[in-house]
Amino acid sequence: MRASDKAYAALREDILEWRLAPGTVLGEVELSERLGVSRTPVREALGRLTAEGLTTAAGGRGVVVTAISLEDIDELFELRETLEVRAAALAAERGERGIFAELHSELLQAPALLEGSDPARHDYYALVAKLDDAIDAAISNSYLAQALRSLRVHLVRVRRLAADDAARLGAAAAEHAAIAEAIAGGNAKLAEAATILHLHRSLSHVKNSNVKASHTS
Template identity: 80%
Template sequence: MRASDRAYAALRDDIIEWRLLPGTVLAEVEQSERLGISRTPLREALSRLTAEGLTTTAGSRGVVVTDISLEDIDELFELRETLEGKAAALAAERGDPATFEQLRLELLQAPELINGGGPGLHAYYELAGRLDAAIDAAISNSYLAQAMRSLRVHLVRVRRLAADDARRLTAAAAEHAAIAEAIAAGNPRLAEAATTVHLHRSLSHVKVTHTPH
């Protein structure tokens, strides 16, 4: 693996996991020494991060970690609703029903995973990821998939803010199952509506757990 890839992955993780807080300046020499590489691959990594919006170039002060405010979260979810709603509708039109029926059945079992503790929790996140991947594959639209991928980077960052308690995750699993069911049934409007409902509930949850900080 290239040094620039490692630097990119390391910095991306540090930002997403909030080890590098918003406003932190990422000086080239400092970071290149920290990561044990030279400035050239580091610049490549910073360039990619900036393209994704995780960092911004602040004039001649180098690049700084982008801030995420509450208004940003609203905007983020507004775009997310648009893209994922469309994606769910397209998946209902073009996807393979059997795939989503299978996912629906697995999602119905999710509460057991969630209440099962650590490894079960990880298994649930993996299952939710499989649903996302299945939708991505079903829409057969690389531009839309690309737009959703670039959005998910920011979403993971937001998700780290909210404490994902078991109650919310159980409800989310049921909402995911409803989406999978609508897609499996080949009902685009229902799939879009189910996605809208799910995203609004997620946003409410994030806001409730985050505002009293």
């Protein structure tokens, strides 16, 4: 792996996992020492992160991790509904039903993962990512798939922003199972409806979590 790719992957993960919080200043000298690479790869990595919208130039302060506001969340979910609802419908029309039937079965077992330790929860998130990947492959539209992948980078940060509530995660697992079931049945309208319901409930949870956090901070 090239040094710039190594630096990019490490910094990207730290931002997505909130180890580098919004507003954190990313200095080239400090990062090069921490990551064990020269400043040039760090500079290239920061350029890629800025292109993704994860960092931004902040005048004399250099590069900082971008913030996520409630307004940003609303805008992300507006785009998310536009893209994901259409993708679910296309997957129902074009996808291999057996793949989604298997995913439906796996998602029905997801609550057991959510009752376990943090590694088990990572398995749940991996299962959701597997559904996303299956939808991306099924839609047979490289432009839409790329737009979805770019959007999900920011949605991972939003998910970390919300409280990791077991009840909500269990409900989300059931919602994902319903989406997979609708696609497996080839029912585009039902896939759209299941996706809209999931997005509505997800947005409500994220916003309510942030309102509660602001009242207790």
